[in-house]
Amino acid sequence: MGASLTRDLSAPPPIPEAGIEAAVAVLRSGWLHRYGETLGDASEVSLLEAEFAASLGTRYTVAVNSCGSAMYLSLLCAGVARGDRVLMNAFTLAPVPGAVAHAGAEHVLVDITPDLVIDLADLERKAIASGARHLLLSHMRGHIVDMDRLMALCDRLGITVIEDCAHTMGASWAGRPTGTFGRVGCFSLQSYKHINGGEGGLIATDDDDIAARAILYSGSYMLYGLHRARPAESVFARWRDVTPNFSLRMSNLVAAVARPQLPLLAERARIWNDRHGRLAAALAAMPGVRLPHRPQEEAFVQSSIQFAVTGVADAAFATFLSRCRARGVFLKWFGAAEATGYTSVSGQWRYLADPHTPPATAAALERLCDMRIPLTLTEAECATAAAIIGEELAAARKA
Ligand SMILES: *Cc1c(COP(=O)(O)O)cnc(C)c1O
Numbered sequence: 507m508g509a510s511l512t513r514d515l516s517a518p519p520p521i522p523e524a525g526i527e528a529a530v531a532v533l534r535s536g537w538l539h540r541y542g543e544t545l546g547d548a549s550e551v552s553l554l555e556a557e558f559a560a561s562l563g564t565r566y567t568v569a570v571n572s573c574g575s576a577m578y579l580s581l582l583c584a585g586v587a588r589g590d591r592v593l594m595n596a597f598t599l600a601p602v603p604g605a606v607a608h609a610g611a612e613h614v615l616v617d618i619t620p621d622l623v624i625d626l627a628d629l630e631r632k633a634i635a636s637g638a639r640h641l642l643l644s645h646m647r648g649h650i651v652d653m654d655r656l657m658a659l660c661d662r663l664g665i666t667v668i669e670d671c672a673h674t675m676g677a678s679w680a681g682r683p684t685g686t687f688g689r690v691g692c693f694s695l696q697s698y699k700h701i702n703g704g705e706g707g708l709i710a711t712d713d714d715d716i717a718a719r720a721i722l723y724s725g726s727y728m729l730y731g732l733h734r735a736r737p738a739e740s741v742f743a744r745w746r747d748v749t750p751n752f753s754l755r756m757s758n759l760v761a762a763v764a765r766p767q768l769p770l771l772a773e774r775a776r777i778w779n780d781r782h783g784r785l786a787a788a789l790a791a792m793p794g795v796r797l798p799h800r801p802q803e804e805a806f807v808q809s810s811i812q813f814a815v816t817g818v819a820d821a822a823f824a825t826f827l828s829r830c831r832a833r834g835v836f837l838k839w840f841g842a843a844e845a846t847g848y849t850s851v852s853g854q855w856r857y858l859a860d861p862h863t864p865p866a867t868a869a870a871l872e873r874l875c876d877m878r879i880p881l882t883l884t885e886a887e888c889a890t891a892a893a894i895i896g897e898e899l900a901a902a903r904k905a
Contacts, residue, residue, distance in 0.1 A: 508897055509890050511834030518697040519774075519881045524766035532762045540569075540758055541729040549732065550761035556734040557768055558708055562683050562691070566717035566735045568709040569756035570724050573672050573694030576707030577605035577642060579723050579754065580668045580690040583716040584640060586611050591638035593665070595624040596852040596867040597840070598644035602670055603855050606642060613858050614638050617866040621798040622812060622874075623651035625866060626659055633663050640666050645674040645684055647812055647876065650804045653679040653687045668692065673809070675700040676771045680803040685710050695764050698848075698878070700771060700807060703764035706756050714741045722746060725753035774881060775807040781879050781888050782808035788892030789813050792899060808879065815873045818902045823873060826902035833894045836878070841871040849876075 521529070532538060532550060540551040551569050559567040570576050586592060588610035594602060596615040606613050614636045617628040624643060632638070641660060643651075660667050667688030671677075674684040675693050685691020690713070693699075695706030709720050714737040721730045722745055730742055789795050789811070796814045800806065818826060827837050838849050845854045851871055853863035863871075877891070 508893065509833075510894070511887055511890055513834070513882075513887075515834070515880050515883065516836065516878065517880065517882075518702050521702065521763050522766050522770065525763045528762035528766065529759055532758045538757050538759050540755055540761075541727055541732055543729070545732070547732045547734050550758040550765060551756050552732060552734045554756075554761040554765050554768075555708075557765065558693075559710065559735045561768060561771075562685060562710050564686060564691070564710040565712045566710070566737065568711075568717060568720040568724060568733075569761065570707045570709065570720075570754045571756055572601070572705050572754075573670070573692050573696065573699075573707040574601035574605055574608075575724075575754040576692035576694075576709045577602065577668065577670060578608040579720050579752075580692055580709055580716070581605060581609040581611065581640065581642065582723065583719040584666050584668055584689055586640050590640070591636045593629065593633060593636070593638045593641040595644050595646065596864050597622060597871065598646050598670070599672070599848065600845075600850055600855070601672075602642060602644050603852070603858065607857060613852075613855075613860075615852050615862070615864050615867075617864040618646075618870055619866065620796075620814070620870050622647060622649040622870060624656070626651070626655055628864070628866070629656075630659060630663070633665055639664065640668065641688075642668050642670060643688065644670040644672070645677070647810055648673040648677060648806045648808050649798060649812075650674060650677060650679050650684060650806065652801065652803070653682070653684075657687055672696075672699055674807065676775045676807040678805045681805075689713055690716055695760065700774060700809060701764050701767040703760040703767075706760045706764060714738070715744070718742050719745050719749055722749035723752050723754070725751040725755050727751070771807075777881055778807055778809045778879055781883050781885075782811050784885060784888040785811050785877070785879070785892055788889070789895065792896050794818070794903070795899070810876060810878050812874055812876050814870070815875060815899065818873065818899070819905075822902040822905040825905065826898050827875070829898045829901070830894055833898070835891050835894045837895075838876040838878075840874055840876060841868070
């Protein structure tokens with residue numbers, strides 16, 4: 507056996523000093539809750555909302571306690587009612603079907619292609635067959651579908667699009683940031699996403715009514731006037747007395763930690779994409795390894811890498827994964843029979859009215875490997891990781 511990686515590559519990026527200082531200042535002041543009757547509109551959360559909206563080019567951003575909450579509120583604000591059907595790509599993470607369930611809606615699973623993006627032909631079929639009026643689209647693992655074609659299709663069918671950008675903060679399609687194509691874009695500040703706030707979600711939209719309703723639902727205690735990025739009072743007047751308070755707010759502590767990371771996104775993207783490029787080049791040269799095709803219009807931020815393996819039987823594949831892990835290369839397997847550690851497939855979501863994994867999704871995930879790319883991964887570690895995968899794959903093929 508050759509070299510191993512010996513560091514814990516699952517450690518999230520540390521908080522920059524400016525974030526630590528801002529967090530300590532919040533702690534010293536005691537103003538952890540975002541609203542204070544005398545605090546004005548300069549709370550850390552309010553500033554984060556305004557700065558994130560400006561960076562994305564949307565009129566509004568509403569901060570909440572997780573991306574799961576962001577998606578749930580976005581569904582409600584976009585008009586999803588109990589019992590409605592919501593389309594979603596079958597390859598995604600558990601908070602996405604969770605948000606649909608939270609809204610009391612019924613899931614309509616749409617297949618993905620071997621390139622890990624939603625299959626537009628299946629989307630059209632399922633949209634027509636189900637009568638669903640909403641699509642919760644995950645840019646899962648940073649893979650962005652042709653957004654021009656997707657939006658044209660959804661516009662034609664009268665479908666409202668909500669984008670889950672948990673893996674695409676900083677990414678764009680044909681020069682336009684993800685999260686600005688649909689009616690709403692949802693972002694995550696969970697530690698493994700592109701900004702580490704521990705927990706947190708951001709709802710980005712240009713829509714007055716959605717922004718006002720999201721602020722009210724999130725739990726504004728009627729202090730919505732303290733939001734910097736907010737619609738006019740006349741919009742709130744439509745909703746303020748008919749919208750329940752769900753108390754899903756973000757704390758100033760989270761925003762203080764997150765804000766100084768916003769300007770670091772571009773440099774983080776450069777590092778992630780550099781490491782991804784090195785790994786991708788090495789993996790693509792290995793026999794029986796396939797990487798998803800990436801169109802030219804897609805400007806991704808690849809904080810993880812996916813590759814499919816062919817010609818390895820079940821038992822040998824499981825051995826391959828465990829041997830890589832023993833050498834410090836942790837590969838996730840979404841196609842595994844049981845949901846474990848951040849993986850699952852739709853057939854395992856037994857709370858769905860019809861839990862199953864659509865056929866093309868099952869085929870795409872069957873031998874799909876997924877590796878997180880930590881920001882601290884060095885160039886040398888990329889080479890070592892690729893060598894380990896190559897050696898263990900060759901051994902698995904002989905088995
Ligand atoms: C992490 C994640 C989310 C939601 O994140 P939370 O902030 O943990 O709720 C949504 N979608 C995908 C694809 C994710 O990976």
